[in-house]
Amino acid sequence: MPPRKPNSLRVLEGPTSHLTKAQLAKRDREPKPRPILPSMPSYLNNEGRTLWESLLPELDYMNTVAAVDGHVLGLYCFAYGTFIEAEREIREQGAVVTVSKESTYRMPNPWVAIRNRAVDDMRRWGAELGVGAVSRSRIDVPKPAPAKLTKLQEIQAITRRR
Secondary structure, eight states: OOOOOOHHHHHHHOOOTTSOHHHHHHHHTSOOOOOOOOOOOTTOOHHHHHHHHHHHHHHHHHTOOOGGGHHHHHHHHHHHHHHHHHHHHHHHHOSEEESOSSOOOEEEOHHHHHHHHHHHHHHHHHHHHTOSHHHHHTOOOOOOOOOOOOHHHHHHHHHHHO
16 A cells, blocks of 8 residues: 655645545644755765755745655655666676676676665655656646735725726
């Protein structure tokens, strides 16, 4: 069973006609984080840092990330960095390696399992953030709310209508 999707993504996905009034009321009571961008975690390698810097503005534009989501995004970027490192090692050593110089026994390169785990981690963390083709296809970004008018603008709008 897939993990429960955060309500911020559910809201972006569109109509909620299948929800009961109690479910809608519960969703409205969900804590809403302040819209502050997270800071980059120190545990990221160079590839993870590069991905962070390119992905954060996009997630901010989609309104799917806040400061409290920083470590989820950090884990996604960490998994990406691990994936790149494992892929580099596999290209250098090959997908199958010899156990030792004395032995002719060959086995799958351990980096293959590390790469596959990183791919699974990226898929899991990315789904929580709305990253990936399937996650994005389910999101319906609402139009931004109109800016609140000042008292002067309200008076001007009323007088223009007459």
